[in-house]
Amino acid sequence: xxxxxxxxxxxxxxxxxxxxxxxxxxxxxxxxxxxxxxxxxxxxxxxxxxxxxxxxxxxxxxxxxxxxxxxxxxxxxxxxxxxxxxxxxxxxxxxxxxxxxxxxxxxxxxxxxxxxxxxxxxxxxxxxxxxxxxxxxxxxxxxxxxxxxxxxxxxxxxxxxxxxxxxxxxxxxxxxxxx
Numbered sequence: 001x002x003x004x005x006x007x008x009x010x011x012x013x014x015x016x017x018x019x020x021x022x023x024x025x026x027x028x029x030x031x032x033x034x035x036x037x038x039x040x041x042x043x044x045x046x047x048x049x050x051x052x053x054x055x056x057x058x059x060x061x062x063x064x065x066x067x068x069x070x071x072x073x074x075x076x077x078x079x080x081x082x083x084x085x086x087x088x089x090x091x092x093x094x095x096x097x098x099x100x101x102x103x104x105x106x107x108x109x110x111x112x113x114x115x116x117x118x119x120x121x122x123x124x125x126x127x128x129x130x131x132x133x134x135x136x137x138x139x140x141x142x143x144x145x146x147x148x149x150x151x152x153x154x155x156x157x158x159x160x161x162x163x164x165x166x167x168x169x170x171x172x173x174x175x176x177x178x179x
Contacts, residue, residue: 088177
């Protein structure tokens with residue numbers, strides 16, 4: 001984050017190059033798959049990025065979108081001006097969503113009623129509490145504004161109810177609410 005403050009144009013350029021590079025790697029994987037050469041050796045590299053939301057394309061080819069959406073969405077919502085709320089996209093995806101996934105995977109027993117995704121109440125609670133701690137202490141310096149609690153609940157509920165790739169929705173929604 002300090003690099004963004006010092007030279008935001010360079011960081012934006014790095015993000016654009018990163019997104020293009022990841023997209024080109026995905027095209028390379030697809031071309032190798034289409035020509036029956038496997039995935040060009042990149043399947044093992046990308047395996048760490050794969051989650052249940054990545055799609056299975058025609059003929060068994062898997063399109064990995066999580067890594068591209070994670071890079072794009074978290075940084076796309078960052079602004080150079082403003083206070084600490086300008087980092088809300090990065091915090092929501094990299095900290096809150098990760099905490100939710102870890103707690104939900106390790107301790108999650110109770111599925112969210114009416115939700116088709118494998119999200120759990122324990123993961124939802126972890127997201128909610130992590131977002132609360134960030135907004136209250138990281139962003140507001142110990143104080144809370146009236147709409148912050150509603151915003152935290154809306155973002156947490158969106159994360160729990162999203163069936164698609166929430167790495168795009170969370171930063172955008174957080175930026176709309178707080179930036």
